[in-house]
Amino acid sequence: MSRKGIVLFEGLALMLVVLSVTAIFLPMWDDVLNPEKKEPKTIVIRAQVKEAGGFEPSVIKVKKGEKVRIVVEGMDVTHGFTIKSLGVDLGEIKPGEKKAFEFVADKEGVYVFKCTIMCSPMHNFMKGVIIVEGE
Amino acid sequence: MSSKILVIISAILLAFLLGIPVNAHVVSEKEWLNDPHDHGDAKIVFVKAYQFGFAIKAIQDGSKIIVYPEGSEPSVLEVEEGDRIVFRVISGDVTHGFYIDGYTPTAVGDNRIVIEPGKIVEVGPITFNKPGKIKLRCSVTCGPLHPFMVSDIIVKPNIFFYILMASTFTIAGLTLLYTSRAPENRMLGVSLDKDLDLLKVRVIGPILKRFLQWRGAHFTLILPNLLIFMVVLAAGFFGNPTGNKNFSIAVVWILWFAAVEFLILFGSRTWCTICPLPAFGEWIARRRIYSVHNPRKWTSLGKKWPKSLNNMWVSALSFLGISLIVPWLVTRPVVTGLLFALLIAIPLFTHIIFDPQRNFCRSICPANGYIGYHSNASIFAVRSRDKSVCDKHRPKECIRGSPTGYGCPWKIYPGGHNENTYCGQCYECLRSCPLDNMTLKLRMIGQDLAKIAAKAKNKFDEAWMGFIRFTLAVFYELVFFGPYFWIKDWGNMGIIYGANLATIGLLTPSLEGLNNWFKWALIVAGVALVGYPAVFYGFSWLAKKLAGENGISTRQLFLSFSYALVPYGLFLWLAFAFSLILVNWAYPITAFSDPLGWGWNIFGTKFEWNPISPEVLPYLQAPLLLIGLALAINTTYNIARELLNDHAKAFRATLVMGILHTMAGLVFVWIVAG
Numbered sequence A: 001m002s003r004k005g006i007v008l009f010e011g012l013a014l015m016l017v018v019l020s021v022t023a024i025f026l027p028m029w030d031d032v033l034n035p036e037k038k039e040p041k042t043i044v045i046r047a048q049v050k051e052a053g054g055f056e057p058s059v060i061k062v063k064k065g066e067k068v069r070i071v072v073e074g075m076d077v078t079h080g081f082t083i084k085s086l087g088v089d090l091g092e093i094k095p096g097e098k099k100a101f102e103f104v105a106d107k108e109g110v111y112v113f114k115c116t117i118m119c120s121p122m123h124n125f126m127k128g129v130i131i132v133e134g135e
Numbered sequence B: 001m002s003s004k005i006l007v008i009i010s011a012i013l014l015a016f017l018l019g020i021p022v023n024a025h026v027v028s029e030k031e032w033l034n035d036p037h038d039h040g041d042a043k044i045v046f047v048k049a050y051q052f053g054f055a056i057k058a059i060q061d062g063s064k065i066i067v068y069p070e071g072s073e074p075s076v077l078e079v080e081e082g083d084r085i086v087f088r089v090i091s092g093d094v095t096h097g098f099y100i101d102g103y104t105p106t107a108v109g110d111n112r113i114v115i116e117p118g119k120i121v122e123v124g125p126i127t128f129n130k131p132g133k134i135k136l137r138c139s140v141t142c143g144p145l146h147p148f149m150v151s152d153i154i155v156k157p158n159i160f161f162y163i164l165m166a167s168t169f170t171i172a173g174l175t176l177l178y179t180s181r182a183p184e185n186r187m188l189g190v191s192l193d194k195d196l197d198l199l200k201v202r203v204i205g206p207i208l209k210r211f212l213q214w215r216g217a218h219f220t221l222i223l224p225n226l227l228i229f230m231v232v233l234a235a236g237f238f239g240n241p242t243g244n245k246n247f248s249i250a251v252v253w254i255l256w257f258a259a260v261e262f263l264i265l266f267g268s269r270t271w272c273t274i275c276p277l278p279a280f281g282e283w284i285a286r287r288r289i290y291s292v293h294n295p296r297k298w299t300s301l302g303k304k305w306p307k308s309l310n311n312m313w314v315s316a317l318s319f320l321g322i323s324l325i326v327p328w329l330v331t332r333p334v335v336t337g338l339l340f341a342l343l344i345a346i347p348l349f350t351h352i353i354f355d356p357q358r359n360f361c362r363s364i365c366p367a368n369g370y371i372g373y374h375s376n377a378s379i380f381a382v383r384s385r386d387k388s389v390c391d392k393h394r395p396k397e398c399i400r401g402s403p404t405g406y407g408c409p410w411k412i413y414p415g416g417h418n419e420n421t422y423c424g425q426c427y428e429c430l431r432s433c434p435l436d437n438m439t440l441k442l443r444m445i446g447q448d449l450a451k452i453a454a455k456a457k458n459k460f461d462e463a464w465m466g467f468i469r470f471t472l473a474v475f476y477e478l479v480f481f482g483p484y485f486w487i488k489d490w491g492n493m494g495i496i497y498g499a500n501l502a503t504i505g506l507l508t509p510s511l512e513g514l515n516n517w518f519k520w521a522l523i524v525a526g527v528a529l530v531g532y533p534a535v536f537y538g539f540s541w542l543a544k545k546l547a548g549e550n551g552i553s554t555r556q557l558f559l560s561f562s563y564a565l566v567p568y569g570l571f572l573w574l575a576f577a578f579s580l581i582l583v584n585w586a587y588p589i590t591a592f593s594d595p596l597g598w599g600w601n602i603f604g605t606k607f608e609w610n611p612i613s614p615e616v617l618p619y620l621q622a623p624l625l626l627i628g629l630a631l632a633i634n635t636t637y638n639i640a641r642e643l644l645n646d647h648a649k650a651f652r653a654t655l656v657m658g659i660l661h662t663m664a665g666l667v668f669v670w671i672v673a674g
């Protein structure tokens, strides 16, 4: 093979290799690849046992008057989701399942959400808050 | 403003610190066992689902109720054909599912039977009208070991089990009868001398040849796997901590693990052709990905590879080592991620420090040992067309390399070899040979086995590889699909959490967990390294006595006869692979669309777990086992014939070893069907 040919082929191959290696950055593509996040103003809450982090994120801030859609996604075992003060109860959320609700944050304050289904020894601590802030 | 932030912070603190019970409803034992409904003539079985098993707590027949005390619950539920059973199920911890092979509806969507904590779920009445052994499985992901949450139900009379036992004896007897008629150089009736030159087959041959001789072939085949490998790393470290939702587990330990066994049977070491693990090391050392580069200009310190490593001991023992942590490895993404990171780092070093050949592959890789070992039972092989041409051809490009191809990176003499063990099928010899003497061959299973076995002097490494693989097939079947929770739990160190990199701390075992793990490791390693080899040695000694052979040592018979486990072990693993893929096919397919288990659906291939006719699984596994048994006996005969040079002696030795192989077969039959 000529020198030029070698450089060409090696370069091409190297490029392909580098390209596949970038697959290691896959986790950064959540915003693009997650079908839920394509919609405007959607917040995805991932539910896993408290020992592994509980609800993620567990502190959510929204502006007063904003309309948001919240998707709760089950990760490891079956969980539940409720916000008593808003009258929201999504029932059981199995791993791989997603349940969503929408709400308009018309009142400033802190809304606590909890898991409703026994999911691990630390289940009772599986909580989070939605904070509605004024301007 | 600042006071407002304070209010918020205190509110958050309050919410997190106070663990006010949200759902404290727990079913009391009394409430559960006190069954108010009328079920007619049906029996009531009280089942408690827990992470990760089903405990039969009580059985009620009419007004009679047997309550099993804690710790003595039966692992297996036995019912009579025609029994009507109502299951009253509760959960002892988190939400589970309930699925009985062939009896409950498909486990998809709302059809799924869900066992939520705090509720009593009644399933049935189910009329068990098909005799045989079936499995009770969990159908809702309930943690890392969820796929292993299975239990056995035996519908008596278990006719199929008796039939299977009888078939085992029959097949063994028939094979022995066949060998008693002195079939020379034949395997189950097929001549071992015949083979097919794949590259001379019309249409396919030339295409295959052009492709494999193309310098980019190897690279092209590795590339997609490199990509997959990177996704495995990403998912293993950052993806969903629950194994079956994670690409690294679903693709490696379900898809790959099963597929590789079939690859061995049909393609020998084809996996090693496309394996990305040593690729970085090889490319960096050669400073080329695509073209051939003069070995004198490679980047490598070129230290000599230690002679003591020129065997498969490390490979065999690392496979055993991996198996000892298999309940973690195949359920915790981070463990798989770490293993794979290690498996890509080591060959990088070996290529740069030592002579840059496939030393890692030849001696260290945990897959190498068993793939190489079993590939001698493959129907596929890379061979020279005419060995005498190779012998006379002095330049030996297949060893030294040529401008068109590297000298064999696996350090063998491709033109002269007749065993698959260390042929990594990179096809460099197809490219370097100027005489077009190298080709691919299709042949009968075990063509070279008898010769390899007869020549095996001091190859204890390969013998023990055989024992490790053979006994582990049984343990894998037990851990993955067996009803005995304690085995799984000991291997799992009692941990209920999954883990990725961020939550790796959850895998810290308790002292009791460690203690149990040691017991499990001792049992598994003991059987694989000492128990079965000892039995095998005993039988070899008997075989020698019965054959009346004095010219050959028991040791040699033992070593040589161990090669009967090459086809036998492979077929047991094929049987295992079958159940792995037919039960869990949905996980890997889904993982391609959602590699991190984050709810993506890139290719639209999301499927719910739904086993394909799991009730017929034993019927699919049994033939594989029986083929393996027949092959083992015939192989033993061929080996004995090669060693002892006498039909009568060989047959008597085969008879003795045949009894051992039949007994081993019965153990497997008992596990899958008994």
Ligand code: SF4
Pocket: B271, B272, B273, B275, B276, B277, B278, B360, B361, B362, B365, B366, B367, B368, B424
């Ligand atoms: S021996 Fe191991 S690392 Fe080498 S190619 Fe085969 S599987 Fe890959």
Ligand SMILES: [Cu+2]
Pocket: A048, A049, A078, A079, A080, A115, A116, A117, A118, A119, A120, A123, A126
């Ligand atoms: Cu929860």
Ligand SMILES: [Cu+2]
Pocket: B049, B050, B051, B052, B095, B096, B097, B138, B139, B140, B141, B142, B146, B149
């Ligand atoms: Cu379960």
